[in-house]
Amino acid sequence: MDTSTTRRNLLRIGTTTAAYAASASIVTGGIALASQANGAALSVSPQLAKLIADRDAADAVLDQWYEAVWNPAVDRSVAVAAAIPHVELVTPALPGSPTAPITWSTANSLGIGHARGIAGIPAQRQNQGAAWQARRRDARKFVAAHLRRERAITQAGRETKVLRRQEDALWEPITRCDKAIEGFPAASLTDLSAKLAHLEKVGSEPDGLLRTVQADVGRLLAQGSR
DSSP, rough: OOOSHHHHHHHHHTTOOOHHHHHHHHHHHHHHHHHHHHHHOOOOOHHHHHHHHHHHHHHHHHHHHHHHIIIHHHHHHHHHHHHHHHOOOEEOTTTTTTSSEEETTTTTTHHHHHHHHHSSSSSSGGGOHHHHHHHHHHHHHHHHHHHHHHHHHHTTTTTHHHHHHHHHHHHHHHHHHHHHHHHHOOOOOOHHHHHHHHHHHHHHOTTHHHHHHHHHHHHHHHHHHH
């Protein structure tokens, strides 16, 4: 299981790849026609090229961090949590009851809920018989053991929670570059094509993308850009 890209994939949900592909196709067609008409080679603006290169470099740093730091930490947390044993408690059947003794286990959510229900009944509303009071004590004992186990599992994942701050910091330059690329005023159809190709590659669908592309196209039409 790849645990390093889970959060990144969540941030990329919502990408309309087909829309980007269609837009890129239109732009690419325009570039091809312009190139044929003018016989000139087109290149991406240096500022835009640098933003894309800086973004790729920051992304590579994050990928390396996932591989060297995050994945090993997740593996350690999972191993520690998996080694924490489940707790079982058998409470005797009530006198005169046709049911068998009850086994509560932290591996069974229904059993946990049952024990919690008994332990949570206010004392004044509990059956005061000795057998029921013994079951109530068993339920409270089991619930306490369950809570201790839950705290141990939470503690096992503490390392990854601390690392989230590092992850956020590594994402910052990537996010800055993405926003700068999205808002970069395309000086040519080549710039616009490069922007769309970048957005498709990283799976980004920013708010107002259509307005941004329309503004670029309007500017290029006005200046007669290739």
